[in-house]
Structure formats: structure tokens, C-alpha cells
Amino acid sequence: MRQSKFFTKTRKEVSADEVSRNAELLIRAGFVHKEMAGVYSYLPLGLRVLRKIENIIREEMDNVGGQEVLLSSFQPKENWEKTGRWESMDDLYKVVDSSGREVALGPTHEEIVVPILKNYVSSHKDFPSNPPLSIYQIQNKFRMELRAKSGMLRGREFLMKDMYSFHTSKKDFEEFYTKMQGVYKTIFSRVGIGHLTYMTFASGGTFSKYSHEFQTISSVGEDTIYVDEASNLALNKEVLNDEVLSQLNLKKEKLVEQKSIEVGNIFDLKTKYSKPFDLSFTDSEGEKHIVLMGCYGIGLSRLLGTVVEVLSDDKGIIWPESIAPYAIHLLLLGEDENVKKEAEKIYETLKKSGIEVLFDDRGGVTAGEKFADSDLFGIPLRVVVSVRSIKEGGVEIKKRNEEKGKVVSLDDLLKICSKNSTN
Amino acid sequence: MRQSKFFTKTRKEVSADEVSRNAELLIRAGFVHKEMAGVYSYLPLGLRVLRKIENIIREEMDNVGGQEVLLSSFQPKENWEKTGRWESMDDLYKVVDSSGREVALGPTHEEIVVPILKNYVSSHKDFPSNPPLSIYQIQNKFRMELRAKSGMLRGREFLMKDMYSFHTSKKDFEEFYTKMQGVYKTIFSRVGIGHLTYMTFASGGTFSKYSHEFQTISSVGEDTIYVDEASNLALNKEVLNDEVLSQLNLKKEKLVEQKSIEVGNIFDLKTKYSKPFDLSFTDSEGEKHIVLMGCYGIGLSRLLGTVVEVLSDDKGIIWPESIAPYAIHLLLLGEDENVKKEAEKIYETLKKSGIEVLFDDRGGVTAGEKFADSDLFGIPLRVVVSVRSIKEGGVEIKKRNEEKGKVVSLDDLLKICSKNSTN
Numbered sequence: 001m002r003q004s005k006f007f008t009k010t011r012k013e014v015s016a017d018e019v020s021r022n023a024e025l026l027i028r029a030g031f032v033h034k035e036m037a038g039v040y041s042y043l044p045l046g047l048r049v050l051r052k053i054e055n056i057i058r059e060e061m062d063n064v065g066g067q068e069v070l071l072s073s074f075q076p077k078e079n080w081e082k083t084g085r086w087e088s089m090d091d092l093y094k095v096v097d098s099s100g101r102e103v104a105l106g107p108t109h110e111e112i113v114v115p116i117l118k119n120y121v122s123s124h125k126d127f128p129s130n131p132p133l134s135i136y137q138i139q140n141k142f143r144m145e146l147r148a149k150s151g152m153l154r155g156r157e158f159l160m161k162d163m164y165s166f167h168t169s170k171k172d173f174e175e176f177y178t179k180m181q182g183v184y185k186t187i188f189s190r191v192g193i194g195h196l197t198y199m200t201f202a203s204g205g206t207f208s209k210y211s212h213e214f215q216t217i218s219s220v221g222e223d224t225i226y227v228d229e230a231s232n233l234a235l236n237k238e239v240l241n242d243e244v245l246s247q248l249n250l251k252k253e254k255l256v257e258q259k260s261i262e263v264g265n266i267f268d269l270k271t272k273y274s275k276p277f278d279l280s281f282t283d284s285e286g287e288k289h290i291v292l293m294g295c296y297g298i299g300l301s302r303l304l305g306t307v308v309e310v311l312s313d314d315k316g317i318i319w320p321e322s323i324a325p326y327a328i329h330l331l332l333l334g335e336d337e338n339v340k341k342e343a344e345k346i347y348e349t350l351k352k353s354g355i356e357v358l359f360d361d362r363g364g365v366t367a368g369e370k371f372a373d374s375d376l377f378g379i380p381l382r383v384v385v386s387v388r389s390i391k392e393g394g395v396e397i398k399k400r401n402e403e404k405g406k407v408v409s410l411d412d413l414l415k416i417c418s419k420n421s422t423n
Numbered sequence: 424m425r426q427s428k429f430f431t432k433t434r435k436e437v438s439a440d441e442v443s444r445n446a447e448l449l450i451r452a453g454f455v456h457k458e459m460a461g462v463y464s465y466l467p468l469g470l471r472v473l474r475k476i477e478n479i480i481r482e483e484m485d486n487v488g489g490q491e492v493l494l495s496s497f498q499p500k501e502n503w504e505k506t507g508r509w510e511s512m513d514d515l516y517k518v519v520d521s522s523g524r525e526v527a528l529g530p531t532h533e534e535i536v537v538p539i540l541k542n543y544v545s546s547h548k549d550f551p552s553n554p555p556l557s558i559y560q561i562q563n564k565f566r567m568e569l570r571a572k573s574g575m576l577r578g579r580e581f582l583m584k585d586m587y588s589f590h591t592s593k594k595d596f597e598e599f600y601t602k603m604q605g606v607y608k609t610i611f612s613r614v615g616i617g618h619l620t621y622m623t624f625a626s627g628g629t630f631s632k633y634s635h636e637f638q639t640i641s642s643v644g645e646d647t648i649y650v651d652e653a654s655n656l657a658l659n660k661e662v663l664n665d666e667v668l669s670q671l672n673l674k675k676e677k678l679v680e681q682k683s684i685e686v687g688n689i690f691d692l693k694t695k696y697s698k699p700f701d702l703s704f705t706d707s708e709g710e711k712h713i714v715l716m717g718c719y720g721i722g723l724s725r726l727l728g729t730v731v732e733v734l735s736d737d738k739g740i741i742w743p744e745s746i747a748p749y750a751i752h753l754l755l756l757g758e759d760e761n762v763k764k765e766a767e768k769i770y771e772t773l774k775k776s777g778i779e780v781l782f783d784d785r786g787g788v789t790a791g792e793k794f795a796d797s798d799l800f801g802i803p804l805r806v807v808v809s810v811r812s813i814k815e816g817g818v819e820i821k822k823r824n825e826e827k828g829k830v831v832s833l834d835d836l837l838k839i840c841s842k843n844s845t846n
Binding site: 004005006007008009011030033035036039040041042043044047050065067068069070071072073074075076090093095097098099103105112116117119120121128133135140142144146156157 | 427428429430431432434453456458459462463464465466467470473488490491492493494495496497498499513516518520521522526528535539540542543544551556558563565567569579580
């Protein structure tokens with residue numbers, strides 16, 4: 001893509017009401033646009049990152065046999081009354097049409113997915129095992145957050161992956177739940193924050209002992225967790241008590257208090273949502289049981305914001321290669337015609353090699369401005385074409401997270417790129 | 424994909440309140456689930472079709488230089504007040520939060536995209552030409568339809584592609600608008616309804632002479648159009664008068680009245696939405712002008728429903744190859760162990776060849792039921808493995824839109840598939 005064709009530009013400043021670091025950087029870089037507190041639109045660069053996160057998550061969900069759906073945002077009030085959440089959920093948006101009819105604007109989809117499945121299952125034979133039945137979507141959610149001040153970390157409208165699993169036995173559920181713990185670790189590693197993210201024991205609400213959160217260490221996090229480095233586990237503050245410590249065989253004095261962002265959670269739902277809808281099956285003896293459920297959430301918008309919070313420096317964002325909007329930021333410096341021709345040639349060569357490249361081909365922009373924009377964008381590899389680089393035998397390459405660049409030939413650049421893309 | 428793992432099943436009947444043919448077939452086949460009138464969830468098979476339609480449209484938008492974004496559903500009331508549509512648009516959903524603050528739930532995005540662009544453009548130099556600046560998204564829309572009775576054809580919640588183009592001259596706009604007419608024809612051809620779809624002159628509202636609709640002939644359509652076969656054009660009833668006929672050089676007696684479904688429309692917006700936000704530019708002489716705009720919509724949910732309406736028979740859906748959920752429906756008949764092994768082998772071979780195949784590997788289901796399900800699903804090529812087909816030298820293949828099948832070898836099947844996929 002040619003930067004000269006982009007409709008977005010970088011900005012020096014954002015409006016004073018934007019106090020979060022992640023949104024500030026994303027807005028300045030032209031990745032997102034703020035519509036109101038907690039509501040952001042994705043502009044082309046931001047959407048590219050979002051799609052890459054989405055594809056990583058989709059791959060991992062498909063790997064465990066997840067069946068992808070796309071459920072509606074509008075949800076019948078009756079369903080929410082059945083589970084009691086029409087009244088009990090404070091952050092539920094209720095939409096009224098001109099005939100006075102009310103519907104829920106979905107913050108989550110238990111009330112939709114359970115009635116759907118009820119159409120299709122009645123016997124234990126309807127439940128595949130290995131892998132068990134799981135249904136997921138990557139879809140827009142709405143939650144009434146009156147004080148949304150954390151940029152992409154807490155939205156009134158946000159993109160989420162929600163998966164629901166269905167089981168005919170506790171054993172089947174537990175095996176899948178354990179597998180999903182590993183899948184979640186893989187996802188957070190793949191998007192580049194695995195080293196900062198801990199599986200964290202948290203409250204299981206009124207019906208389960210624990211739920212598990214995935215918490216990423218960050219000074220701006222709203223959660224407080226206690227990390228045990230040796231076991232790579234953590235406890236949410238809400239479950240930090242002697243009973244839990246002894247159950248998990250953790251020593252209080254070894255725990256380190258940290259602020260953190262909850263980037264995912266998984267939950268043993270037991271029969272909490274299957275029971276109100278009588279989602280049940282008959283076993284091989286003809287006896288009826290209520291289906292057991294688990295749910296598994298990841299907020300994609302929040303995950304994107306978290307990566308920006310924890311992987312950035314004074315100059316801008318530092319995207320991991322796996323979710324960077326482009327692999328290479330190619331910068332043409334100066335107005336020399338030969339250099340322009342060379343840069344065009346390199347751009348075409350990279351594109352033909354299937355490498356995702358953003359080409360800063362803008363005229364009338366200083367080298368300093370181009371470097372500053374490039375640092376703000378945070379594309380992993382910067383490739384500069386200038387009179388000097390050509391004189392020295394090629395292009396100057398510099399990784400976003402390194403201080404110094406070096407000059408390499410175009411052939412070497414292609415080798416480096418193909419090596420990166422097969423990693 | 425193995426059909427035995429699917430959580431959906433086909434159904435013989437749908438609830439009596441579903442009166443539309445498209446929704447009836449899609450629900451019976453397990454492609455969608457109805458949440459309420461005008462609101463449908465996409466189940467795995469339906470989502471596969473939707474994604475294919477989405478990808479065709481995305482390719483065509485990218486081809487004309489469209490820059491993809493993902494704009495928010497929640498939209499500031501202030502923006503809608505600026506254009507006057509907060510009051511004037513009857514089908515706008517307004518959402519109130521517990522603090523009393525109102526927001527719009529987006530039925531369209533002029534009120535969002537114009538203020539975004541205003542951040543980035545001020546001079547004629549900010550507008551690329553050839554291709555001109557255009558921004559699009561494929562995103563969920565909400566519209567208050569109190570009487571939604573046409574299945575996927577008229578939704579309260581629906582997926583839409585909306586593109587907006589921006590121009591510094593009438594000539595630039597007109598060239599792009601004409602190009603988009605061709606792009607739309609290409610899209611409707613690619614999804615398989617080109618032969619039934621006419622570019623139709625329609626009212627341009629209060630500020631433009633005409634808009635152009637793309638209307639697909641169907642007896643269930645809500646629109647009435649007058650088709651001129653010779654020129655491949657049509658007129659919407661609303662503009663059928665002597666003045667228009669003479670302008671377009673059409674003869675009334677040659678026009679054929681048809682019922683039709685509006686599957687897309689393109690619109691000359693002039694300065695209707697740029698003016699309220701003062702989206703302007705200075706020309707090379709430093710003089711200020713308001714930006715000219717066009718908009719270009721396609722409802723994806725409606726398009727999917729239209730394909731089902733016009734391409735189906737008594738037995739079920741007949742998907743065009745380009746948007747079919749799978750290319751091949753492989754049916755294993757009977758419980759013979761050798762046949763099972765052979766079918767498994769064929770399934771693996773097809774998958775390895777990169778062919779999208781749905782494998783009906785279910786046990787305990789009669790051949791008649793499998794054939795009926797296959798006809799309902801509408802996958803373009805049915806491939807049957809049975810004792811008989813193996814005895815006769817391979818598999819029995821039959822296209823969904825043909826009456827009779829024939830037996831071919833596995834090698835020949837692979838040749839047919841690879842030929843289809845390169846078409």
C-alpha cells in the first residue's frame with residue numbers, strides 16, 4: 001500500500017478528553033477514531049491489526065473443533081427474562097422501538113446460543129466427543145459503561161470472541177476446559193504478550209469455585225493480581241485468602257502484587273444457562289439430564305489496546321510481527337529521481353514476493369517526519385531507500401525495537417523477509 | 424467438514440410465523456436461526472455463504488482502491504442533529520443509557536465517515552485521483568422495521584457493505600460513479616444473479632436527478648420496475664413518466680413490468696452530507712469548496728436471501744459455485760465397512776487437494792434422508808459413495824441443478840474439481 005493514497009495522517013496531539021495511552025497512540029497514528037467515550041471506529045491500519053488478531057483467534061478456535069457462527073445483536077427480551085438477567089444485569093442496553101417493544105442489545109450470548117442449540121439436541125448421541133461440541137463467534141458487543149476512560153480497554157461497543165462449550169459429563173467438560181487453558185496461553189503468546197500474561201484464579205461467582213482470568217501485567221490495569229513466578233500462576237485479589245492459598249499450594253510471601261488488564265476469561269457455567277431453557281439430553285438409559293456448559297471470552301478490541309499499552313515506547317507503538325499492520329515500512333527519502341526509481345522497484349519486488357509492505361512514497365515530507373511517523377506506526381522492520389543507502393550498496397534496515405540500522409542489499413532484504421515469514 | 428460433527432440438523436418444518444420462502448429454506452437447512460422478525464443469526468453453513476459473498480464484494484471494492492474501515496454502531500446524536508436526520512429518519516433506533524444520554528444505532532454511516540475524513544483533508548492535494556478517495560466497510564446495520572415479513576430480505580439488523588466516495592470535481596465523481604455501475608454488475612454476476620439483475624433508474628431524492636438501483640427480478644420483490652430488455656436497463660415505477668422516458672430514449676410500449684428485489688443502490692450525494700459538517704478543500708487558487716460525495720450500498724443479508732429466493736426449487740436451495748458453503752457434498756451410503764473406508768479415503772484426498780468438501784459420514788441415516796438433506800443444502804456437486812458406485816468403478820456425481828448423475832473414477836472427480844476451481 002502506498003502511504004500517499006491513505007486518507008489518514010498521523011497527528012501530533014489528540015483531544016484533551018482522551019487520557020489513555022493506548023487510545024492516544026492509536027488515534028495519533030490514525031489506527032482508530034474516537035466517536036465518543038468507549039466507542040471507537042477502526043481506520044485502515046487499525047482494521048489490519050484487528051483482522052490479524054481475529055485470524056489468530058479463529059485458527060485456535062477451529063483447532064479445538066469450534067464451530068463458527070454469527071449471532072444477532074438484537075436479542076429477545078423473553079430470553080433475558082428467563083435467565084433473570086433482564087433485571088439483574090446493570091450494564092445491559094435495552095432498545096425500544098416505536099411500537100414500544102423492547103429488545104436487548106447483546107453484551108454476551110448465552111441467552112441466544114442455548115435456545116438455538118435446544119433445536120438440535122435431545123439425546124446424548126447428539127453430542128460429539130473428542131472434540132466436544134463448541135460454538136463460537138467473533139462479534140460486536142454492547143455494554144453500558146458510564147465511565148469509559150481507558151481507551152480500547154473498556155468499551156461501550158467492542159469486538160469479542162465468545163465461545164460456548166456443551167457437555168454431557170463433568171469429565172468431558174473438565175478435559176475441554178483444561179485444553180482451553182492451554183489454547184488461551186497459545187493465543188496470548190501468538191499476539192506477543194505471552195511473557196506478561198498469567199492465568200489467574202478468580203471468583204467463580206455464586207455457582208462455581210473458580211473462574212480463570214488471563215491477566216496481562218500493566219500499570220494501567222484495573223485489576224490487582226498476586227503472581228507466583230515459580231508456578232506461572234496468579235490469584236485475583238478477590239480470592240486471596242488462606243483457604244485458597246492452601247488449596248492451590250501457594251505461599252503468600254512468594255506472591256508479588258501487580259496491576260493487570262484482564263485480556264480473557266474462561267468460566268465453568270455448570271447448568272446456570274442451560275437450566276432456564278431446559279437444554280437437556282437423555283442418556284443411554286433414557287434418563288434426562290441438564291447439559292453442562294463452559295464459556296470462553298476474549299475481547300479483541302481490549303487485546304489490541306493492551307498490546308499498545310504494554311508494547312510501546314516514547315516514540316510510538318511496537319507491534320509484534322504476528323499482528324503488525326504490515327511487515328515492512330519502506331521509506332523513500334529525498335526527491336532524487338534515481339532514488340525514487342529504486343524505491344519503486346524495491347516496492348514492486350517486495351509486493352511480488354508476497355511481503356506486506358507499506359510504502360511511504362510521499363513527496364514534500366522531510367526525512368525526520370517520515371522517521372517519526374514510522375516510529376509511531378510501529379511496523380516491525382523499517383527499510384530506508386536514500387541517496388546514501390544506495391551509495392552504500394542497498395537499503396538501510398532497522399527493526400522498530402532496535403536503536404541502530406544497517407545497510408543490506410535487496411537480495412539480503414528478501415532473504416530476511418522470507419526467513420521472518422516462515423518463523 | 425464431517426456432517427456428523429455439525430451441531431445443526433435439517434428440519435422438515437419451520438414455525439408458522441415464517442412466511443418467506445428464503446427464510447423457510449435457510450432455517451430448514453440449518454443455515455440461519457430466527458431470533459425475532461427481521462433478526463437472524465448465522466449458523467455455520469450460513470456463515471460460510473455470507474463470508475464468500477463478503478469476500479467477493481471486498482475484492483471488488485479493493486480493486487477500485489476502496490480503503491476498508493470498520494465504523495462504530497453507536498453514533499453521536501450531535502452528528503445526526505447536524506444533518507437533520509435525528510428527527511427526520513423514522514426508522515432510526517435511538518438508544519438511551521442510564522444517565523439519560525442518547526445515541527443513534529447506525530442504519531448508515533454518512534454521519535460518522537464525514538467527520539472522520541474532516542480530520543484528514545483540507546486541501547485539494549489531500550484528495551488522490553485515479554482512483555479517487557473511497558472508504559468502505561462491511562458492517563452490521565440497524566433499522567426500525569416494524570413489519571419485517573420477508574425473511575432475510577428486510578431486516579431490523581442486517582449486514583451491509585457501504586462505500587462512500589469523495590471528490591473535488593464533478594468530473595471526478597462522475598467517472599467513479601460510472602465505474603461503480605460496472606463494479607456492481609460484476610458483483611451481482613459473480614454471486615450468480617447477474618442474469619436476473621437490472622440497473623434501474625430511480626428517484627434521486629430532493630437533490631439529485633436519479634439514483635441507480637440494482638433490481639433482481641423476483642415475484643416476492645417489493646419493488647415494481649419496468650425492464651427494457653434491449654438496453655438491459657430498467658426504470659423504477661416512481662420515475663416512470665414521459666419526461667424520463669424521453670430523456671433515457673426508452674419507449675413505454677417496450678417496457679415489461681416486473682416485481683423485483685433491490686439488491687444494491689448507488690447514489691449521487693452531491694454536498695448533502697459534506698455541507699453540514701463543512702467537509703471542504705481549498706483548490707490550487709486557495710478558494711474553498713465543499714467536497715462532493717457518492718455512496719454505494721449492498722445489503723449482504725438481503726443478497727443472500729435473494730439468491731435463495733431466485734435460485735431454489737421444490738427440494739431446496741441451488742447455490743452458485745461462487746458462494747456455495749462447500750464445493751462438494753460427499754455422501755456415504757450404507758453401513759458396509761469397505762464402502763466406509765473408500766469414502767474416508769476420498770474425503771481425505773479431496774481435502775488434501777484443497778477442495779471444500781462436506782462429508783455426510785452419518786451412520787443410521789437412510790439414503791433417502793441423505794439425498795433430501797443434500798438437495799435442501801444445495802451444494803453444487805453431490806458425490807455418492809455406495810456399494811453400487813464402487814462396483815461401477817468409482818463415485819456417482821450429480822450436479823444440484825441436473826436430474827441425472829453418472830459414475831466417474833476418483834481421478835476424474837479430482838480433474839472435474841480442479842477444473843471448476845480454476846474457472
